[in-house]
Amino acid sequence: MRIFDPHIHMTSRTTDDYQRMHAAGIRAVVEPSFWLGQPRTSLGSFCDYFDSLLGWEPFRASQYGIAHHATIGLNPKEANDARCREVLDVLPRYLAKDRVVAVGELGYDSMTPEEDAVFAAQLELAAEHELPALVHTPHRDKLAGTRRTLDVVSESALEPGAVLVDHLNEMTVGVVAESGAWMGFSVYPDTKMDEHRMVEILRRFGLDRMIVNSAADWGNSDPLKTVRVAEAMLAAGYTDDDVDRVLWRNPVEFFAQSGRLELPDTEAPELVGAGATFMGNSVLRGARD
């Protein structure tokens, strides 16, 4: 079983997690840039964070046999702080980098005019850089926020198929399914979504454009939730191929729109540990280009 976790904040996780993830079959991740809990107050701290998502974190992941990619963007919470707006000016530099597979995560927090402006500007940047966009839905006022998100997307230059709308639940999945955008589900130990509800949603809406992630971060979360969903799917009668589709091929298809995925050859025998660092050949550069 090979698993791609398309939304996980590895910066907040330990190397023990990388080890457990690899042992459970996780071979590739996407780490969206986001809020760090402690608000940032200057451009420099954003740049250091983005640099670590493109430098230290992929290095750390590679030592455990996991391919690491990032999405880069100004998150909606900090879009409301005038001191963070300068981030928009440096984004083009980051959106040109290898392994940046989308702009994100974008979307709404409190649905302010500032969030509107920053969201629309970044969808524009995504179109210019030929990148898809990862958009989350707000925690509060979720259905209205999801509708407003889809309106902004439909007014942008991006096709719905180039947008992944994340953190969906039973209330919000329907409008996104109709829009043609990809549907993302964050499976958490308590809130948002659990693996059994997830399987029920797959049963109702099918496997098309369906993407599952752990969204693990510095809060109460579990980096193996993708694996739990795979197990729940098998227990509910789905086939190995169905599991591979939802937990590998779907996220690969979405992020391959960037032309910048660097996936391991999941068929080949792999090198893990110190040796892998020096053997670049376990990664197929630009395989999806």
Added chain:
Amino acid sequence: MSASTTDDALAQVASDPDSVERHFAAAARVAAREGRDGDAAREALLLALPGRAAEVVTRLTHLYAHGDAAERRAVLLALPALDAPDRSSPIADAALPIVRDALRTNDTRLVTAAVGPYAAAHLDDDAWRQAVLKVLFTGIPVENVAGLAERADGELARMVGDYAAEREAAGRVVPPDARTVLALARSQHPPVTRPARAD
């Protein structure tokens, strides 16, 4: 936005050096589509930069500071070519701050790229010995250190000897690479025998 081919990018950088930032970021993807090597494409872009050494080093420093890990590594790998004596204006030791930055990281890809022929030619003795020690500590194969036989000296032998003794005292294995460096440093330059005190 990005050049369609590596050759287009090289021509643009030669006439408009400001374009190097975006070409350098996209170079590995463009090269992969052409079946070319990404590191070699990035080196060619740097060699295409017009201007005297000071100007070239300013651009290198900027590319390194704004680069992802692969771009930083490519800058480090290109330093010997940019310093080649047949260049009209070799960079000499002006790019050493980049090497020092890479040696402060814990990313073994960057440390490996930093201990090449450019460091062997320009890095001062103290920093160079610390770099060799870091190579041993981080498990980078020691054959990546350029000029090891020429630069290994008595002080390096002492440092690696202490490192080996510390490992042995802790009941840990002394890596074969440490023994290799030790043998090399001792054979090149026998340890300095301290003069007996006069009093």
